[in-house]
Amino acid sequence: MSTAFEPLSFEPGYRRVASAIAARILDRTLRDGDPLPSEVELAAQFAVNRSTVREALRELESSNLVARRRGTKRMVVSRPAATQVAGRVGHALALNDVTVREVWETMELLEPATAEAAARRATPETLAAIRAAVEGYAADHATAHAAVGGVAAFFRAVAAASGNRVLPLTQEPLLMLLAAALEVIIDRAPPARARIGAAQRQVLAAIEARDAATARSWMAKHVRDFRRGFEISGIDLDTPVPAPAAD
Amino acid sequence: MSTAFEPLSFEPGYRRVASAIAARILDRTLRDGDPLPSEVELAAQFAVNRSTVREALRELESSNLVARRRGTKRMVVSRPAATQVAGRVGHALALNDVTVREVWETMELLEPATAEAAARRATPETLAAIRAAVEGYAADHATAHAAVGGVAAFFRAVAAASGNRVLPLTQEPLLMLLAAALEVIIDRAPPARARIGAAQRQVLAAIEARDAATARSWMAKHVRDFRRGFEISGIDLDTPVPAPAAD
DNA sequence: GGCCCCTTAATTGTCCGACAATCATACTAT
DNA sequence: ATAGTATGATTGTCGGACAATTAAGGGGCC
Numbered sequence: 001m002s003t004a005f006e007p008l009s010f011e012p013g014y015r016r017v018a019s020a021i022a023a024r025i026l027d028r029t030l031r032d033g034d035p036l037p038s039e040v041e042l043a044a045q046f047a048v049n050r051s052t053v054r055e056a057l058r059e060l061e062s063s064n065l066v067a068r069r070r071g072t073k074r075m076v077v078s079r080p081a082a083t084q085v086a087g088r089v090g091h092a093l094a095l096n097d098v099t100v101r102e103v104w105e106t107m108e109l110l111e112p113a114t115a116e117a118a119a120r121r122a123t124p125e126t127l128a129a130i131r132a133a134v135e136g137y138a139a140d141h142a143t144a145h146a147a148v149g150g151v152a153a154f155f156r157a158v159a160a161a162s163g164n165r166v167l168p169l170t171q172e173p174l175l176m177l178l179a180a181a182l183e184v185i186i187d188r189a190p191p192a193r194a195r196i197g198a199a200q201r202q203v204l205a206a207i208e209a210r211d212a213a214t215a216r217s218w219m220a221k222h223v224r225d226f227r228r229g230f231e232i233s234g235i236d237l238d239t240p241v242p243a244p245a246a247d
Numbered sequence: 248m249s250t251a252f253e254p255l256s257f258e259p260g261y262r263r264v265a266s267a268i269a270a271r272i273l274d275r276t277l278r279d280g281d282p283l284p285s286e287v288e289l290a291a292q293f294a295v296n297r298s299t300v301r302e303a304l305r306e307l308e309s310s311n312l313v314a315r316r317r318g319t320k321r322m323v324v325s326r327p328a329a330t331q332v333a334g335r336v337g338h339a340l341a342l343n344d345v346t347v348r349e350v351w352e353t354m355e356l357l358e359p360a361t362a363e364a365a366a367r368r369a370t371p372e373t374l375a376a377i378r379a380a381v382e383g384y385a386a387d388h389a390t391a392h393a394a395v396g397g398v399a400a401f402f403r404a405v406a407a408a409s410g411n412r413v414l415p416l417t418q419e420p421l422l423m424l425l426a427a428a429l430e431v432i433i434d435r436a437p438p439a440r441a442r443i444g445a446a447q448r449q450v451l452a453a454i455e456a457r458d459a460a461t462a463r464s465w466m467a468k469h470v471r472d473f474r475r476g477f478e479i480s481g482i483d484l485d486t487p488v489p490a491p492a493a494d
Numbered sequence: 495g496g497c498c499c500c501t502t503a504a505t506t507g508t509c510c511g512a513c514a515a516t517c518a519t520a521c522t523a524t
Numbered sequence: 525a526t527a528g529t530a531t532g533a534t535t536g537t538c539g540g541a542c543a544a545t546t547a548a549g550g551g552g553c554c
Contacts, residue, residue, distance in 0.1 A: 012506090013507075038533080050509095055305045058306045061306065071517085079342040080335070085339045092416065098412050102411045102412055110356070164349045259535090298536095498552090506545080515537100519531080521530075524527080
């Protein structure tokens with residue numbers, strides 16, 4: 001241990017206000033859906049200026065701990081949804097120059113296990129959602145955008161059926177990055193669309209049959225196919241992933 | 248397609264300013280380390296008030312896209328670090344009442360594969376870091392806090408050695424949640440500390456020997472042990488994870 | 495020439511006050 | 525009961541202000 005002193009850190013007021021409110025949200029004193037006091041009220045309670053409160057609110061808003069329902073003024077406490085948090089993670093990965101290979105490798109790791117879990121634990125509702133995703137892709141994959149959207153929807157539906165809420169959230173940033181990369185190349189690998197549809201059907205069939213091993217192996221095949229797609233289209237797997245769109 | 252109209256959404260100024268700056272960061276016009284213009288300058292460029300700029304800056308700061316070096320005024324563009332982004336994800340998971348079982352299950356999925364990759368791709372430096380983590384745990388695991396810190400450090404070191412930068416970032420929120428939960432129970436499962444140390448040594452040895460299969464299986468054992476720890480200490484695996492500390 | 499101290503300018507954090515636009519609510523008229 | 529209206533509350537934005545701290549020169553000293 002060093003005997004040196006740590007530098008004193010004076011947190012500015014807006015950060016202390018934000019932390020105080022965040023703490024109340026995290027310890028459930030303020031719950032999902034609860035309306036936040038008005039800005040003037042908060043300013044009075046913290047004994048700071050409204051401007052300071054507003055800066056704190058922007059911080060919380062950006063952390064998705066508070067939000068505003070559309071067309072309303074009052075802020076309410078909100079639990080962050082997967083896609084919102086995923087955006088941040090996706091940006092972080094892209095800014096750290098993560099490569100397509102790294103993203104793909106992680107999906108190769110995650111998705112087969114996810115499919116396996118889904119085969120074991122899918123409910124009628126989640127299974128129906130997977131079916132809807134497969135049908136959605138089959139019905140519309142003409143444009144690159146629609147096709148990529150369908151691919152992502154399928155992965156999301158399978159993860160949702162896995163009975164593990166960590167998996168969708170873990171997977172989401174990868175989907176964002178994969179989607180951005182896939183949209184660029186899907187038109188360059190002609191057989192891709194058909195192979196994707198076929199793999200989706202096989203995974204779905206296996207999950208419906210509660211056949212975990214087959215679900216796993218077909219999902220593995222499905223993910224591996226994306227690598228082939230990248231190779232066929234002449235993309236170097238070690239190029240950084242394109243950054244997903246800004247907020 | 249529906250013929251109904253989308254609701255017009257008027258983004259407030261502070262959000263448009265934040266998005267504009269974020270876009271410049273994501274497209275690399277502004278790069279890591281670049282100083283941001285001063286608030287007054289930004290206000291002039293966007294033709295808005297300084298208060299509006301400040302609210303936008305708070306948003307970017309909260310997204311970890313800009314930061315300030317300690318003891319300095321000027322904001323600089325920064326690429327978000329793993330731990331910073333992980334905090335957000337951890338909060339989101341905790342607020343969504345994710346259970347210990349779900350976190351543990353995901354780690355059981357992730358960590359063995361991570362260890363396997365580390366055995367294949369560890370460099371002298373990353374290997375040394377794992378060794379240091381193992382020794383650090385061995386040297387100091389008296390308090391619950393130190394022990395849990397050592398556990399997390401080990402996982403981090405292995406993930407860093409995996410040669411895949413997505414893995415540390417994916418793993419980090421799980422570590423935060425596991426750490427919060429583990430700190431509560433580690434003293435209730437007496438044999439845990441010794442078993443942890445032993446497993447770390449085995450994984451390390453396997454990675455040093457480039458034995459991917461053994462690294463995987465010992466890491467799997469290591470992770471499984473945490474489940475036993477929870478069971479022994481009488482914690483229901485289906486209780487929600489405790490929320491990690493606020494910012 | 496290079497280095498250190500001091501003065502000065504620039505910048506941030508915070509405050510105050512103000513006002514238009516919008517939303518929420520109570521009230522009124524049909 | 526419904527629609528329309530008036531009233532108050534709240535947010536988004538603006539302008540200006542000031543203390544505290546940091547960045548930038550400038551001059552003197554070795």
